[in-house]
Amino acid sequence: MSLLEIENLRLDIGSLPILKGVSLSLEQGEVMGLVGESGSGKSMTALAVMQLLPIAMRASGRITFDGIDILGAPEAAMNRLRGNEIGMVFQEPMTALNPVKTIGEQVAEGIRWHTRASRAEAEERARKMLDRVGLPESKFPLTRYPHELSGGQRQRVVIAIACALAPKLLIADEPTTALDVVLQKQILELLRDLVDERKMGLLLISHDLAVVADMSDRVTIMRHGEVMEAGETARTLTQQAHPYTRQLALASMHVPDRGRKDAAIGGAATTGAGLVPPPLTPPHKGEGNVGETASTHSSTKSPLRDEEPASAAEDAHARLEEKGDISSTNSSEHTASSATGTIREGVSSKSPSPLWGGVRGGGNNTSSSEGVSGQAVSAGQGVSTASRPLLSVRNVVRDYPNRRTSLFRVPDVFRAVDDVSFQIAGGQSVALVGRSGCGKSTLARMILALDRPTSGSINVDGHEVSALPEAQLKPARRSMQVVFQDPYGSFNPRHKVERLVAEPLHLLDEAPSPAERRELVADALDKVGLKPSDMGKYPHEFSGGQRQRISIARAIITRPKLIVADEPVSALDVSIRAQVLDLFADLNARLGVAYLFITHDLTVARAITDEVMVMQEGRIVETGRTDEVLDHPQSDAAKALVEAAPDLQRALERRLARLG
């Protein structure tokens, strides 16, 4: 008999079904990965096993744990199981611990309750457990409060609580989703060691196929409250018998086809070689693909719309030009970048962009241009003398005062960004990667002139954004826009899409007429693959991925030269993430817009950037071509990131190798 057996589990809220007959089983000492995108019901399955479901939910079916019928068990019996026989680790370590109790109290509480041990005995066991999860007494005495610990340390405490009594089953619900990759690796290793050591069964819930592939013996793949496929991990994920498994696997390894960029760099880095079949339906077909070169950049067609919806929007832009809002686009603008106060007319068919090639040679901090193909280098040399970088960051420092410890002492400072310098040229796509708290978001906010550096200078398209007063920032702001992480927090819920997308038009010196505004919004929506008719809707009517498209539409409506994207896909499900990355890649190719991509996710960096900068404790410790840095990291920070990054391909190879 299995340790845990779920048969035909159904869950409903009122008449709304959440789970539609889920079955799975888990043996003692086995690791089962439960994978699915948001809304698949994987967390609800776990909570049903714990009988900690929200009150409004009704469960039916059968859950047997160690011979006990869980759905029929009285509350007192469940209390004997929870914590003692079944432990659970949750997603959000920052809120999972009671802020007013010490970590010692919280770990010892379960021990005392289940074993009736004395306070001293329980504390001794709690101490041992905390030592085991990597929180030694010298630095983490039992009297510590949760707020004195970081997120990773708090998750260790949660694990200590869950495993304190060596339960037979451990349920981990997205235990590392809130943590950065390096911490993720450490926590996963800890979980694996504990499971091995204590012969626990582990039900690991994750949206990340790579994590599951790495950790689990068997996987169960869920979607919309149903089990799609289940089986031995390596076999399931390589054979991909079920179409949804295949779809998930492809999406997790998806690398956008970046057209001619790949050609220039010399081949994509990681398209599933060998094990995984290439995408069945690549988003790009033929056009605008590998063979194209810099000079024909403008002929690259959208993968989303093959025909440029030229007329209306171009008209609107043209009319704005007449008003003097947007200076006429010609080739000289691109080379000289002298036209301040303009909206750049993208890279229209009128003007081949010589600057694009100049990207590579442009940044002096970005490393070697040797690897770049001949064309690009020569093009770069051709213009680099005449052009200046689009974004230039010099010796930027940002200090924050630490929390005041005394009324009479000057508070000391925390240096979030420490002497950072780099440049980005027009059309270039650069990733800024680093662990959480490394200062990358602070840097982004300063570039966007939402925050000011303590010292140093930031120049965007000829405007000294670090020095100008807000009133004079308009021209600089026209040159750059932003896409944020959270597709739910990015929009004022009370405005319609038209108003949301049109917001940056405020930057124009002369407001467009309502008709022009609608045309511009329609054009922007069209470019991101949404319908112009969507402009009458409210943001809550869209899914996460669609909202991120609206966010991008808002960012491109003024035709900026630089888009700063702060973790733009990390809140999205893998399949949606792949589509949004495609859109980013496409816009880069089509509009020639440069990106600064802030991310902790190396697959994202690899997917759509040419250059990468690795940040650690406020400093940039390594820069270079994306594939070079990611394939051969030099600095410790980069090595740690690369090593910790979950990789489905590698995980499966390892697993297969182990199987022999």
Added chain:
Amino acid sequence: MSIGEPVFPRTQSVVLQALSNRSFVVGCVITAIIALMALVSFYWTPYDITNLVVADKMKPPSWQHWFGTDHFGRDILTMIMIGSRNSIAVALVAVGIGMCLGVPLGCWAAARGGWIDEAVMRFNDIVFAFPALLSAVMITAIFGPGAINAIIAIGIFNVPVFARVARAGAMSIWPREYVLAARASGKGKAQITIEHILPNIAAILLVQGTIQFALGILAESGLSYVGLGAQPPMPSWGRMLFDSQTRMMVAPYQALFPGLAIVITVLGLNLLGDGLRDLLDPRLRRER
């Protein structure tokens, strides 16, 4: 369940949601009745308030005088109807003062931060140290008693209440990404406050407004009870209770009806506020 996934689909229309919220419906009905009573009193009352019929004084409730008469022979129902005007006017104007001064103050503090925020909050602390009654006492000491005193005293007390609510609301909106996006679009703090902050804190301000309205009616009745509010012969609920006190032995009904009028009005407004909060605050709408 991952980020922000709505558990319940929004299927019900706003009207249906409102009608299915019991406290909202009951609160609406009570408030409407009280408001109607005040309006009707301008055109019609059962008796003439200025007509003192000594023969009819101290009559218990009867078919002629539903709520009885007072020591001057005035009809108590008539006095309650006319008194409602005073209560509503004082509370409404006081809420208006609180909103008009407090909301901009709170929004300003949240937008500017730093020492301005600190100064506004300390100002709030100072005003909070003077309960409405205490300021009414001081104002009366200067200008003598009257309904205007009550308005000013309650109004002053409302200012920091609205400033705090507006500030707290605004502070929670400012770090949102859509505000950052608006800033990246070059919009100034005043414009962002008008376009993004105010529409999103309007709901909590409305809820607070109904609560303060209810508190204002209570405070007004207290002030007129101790003689710091509306002065005779203008009838007010608090004053009627004061007058009834000495005649408690012989005419307890005189204390009953004005008191019930206060309780029902305040209850109605509080229910309305609770209902509005449930309807407007999506965080609370979701059952845990």
Added chain:
Amino acid sequence: MSAFLARRLLIGLVTVIVASIVVFAVLEIVPGDPALLMLGMNATPEALATLRSQMGLDQPIPVRYLSWIGGMLMGDFGRSWTYSSPVIDLIVERGIVSLPLAVISLILSTAIAIPVGIFAASRRGRAADAISMGATQVGVAIPNFWFALLLVYVFAVWLRLLPAGGFPGWGAGIWPAFKALIMPAIALALPQAAILARVTRSAMLEVLGEDYIRTARAKGIPRRKVLWRHALRNAMIPVLTILGLQFAFLLAGTIIIENVFYLPGLGRLVFQAITQRDLIVVEGVVMLLVASVVIVNLVVDILYAVVDPRLRVKA
């Protein structure tokens, strides 16, 4: 001491100082010459001038402010013009009625409200919750002085169990004095308790939805124990805030309730002083009340730090 408390102490001090300036300034611009009021309309100019200089009214305003403040710090609140006795004596004499009244009603209201709130939260959505919250909804709407009248009618007029008003003085013995304070204290406490119970319930419900409650439940701790061990202390933070604010309302309420029951407390003193234009008494009592609001809020801040370790940052 933590930086948090040092800061709050400083803020409290500044609040009192600014409040004193406000009180002084407000009463300074009051029309009417106190000396004239005391001596009557047909006093001689010489007598007026003498009295003015005796009272210090001929000094420049800053000097008078400083001597007023300095005097108060030394316990000298000046002399009442109508009672012709030191204000401090009056305050002490009346304070021994008002202070016990405020304290009894505060204890009463807390003792009723918090258990009711917790009880309602733990039975959320059930009949007990609905009934107790319905009762508090009505309780919040009842003006305390009207409630006082109802109590008088029932217990004094009808049942004749308690005195309808007046205060025998503590000299008459603890019990008679206490009897005189029971009804005023209940009248003050119940409406406050209704508010506090609602706050407690919603704070508990808020906390019960937190992740750490689920963590505790996942340890196998039964629901009820989780409520007491984990939820209560966290829920006390908003409850304390309201408790601090309520103290100010309670003081204001004392002033009204003393008038209902003819209690010789500070509230009555203030009203008599106003009608008699005895401004120095008004100043003294108002300052005392403001200072006590500030002190209570400081106590609340200390309790915050006791409840919440995040505020206990050592200096």
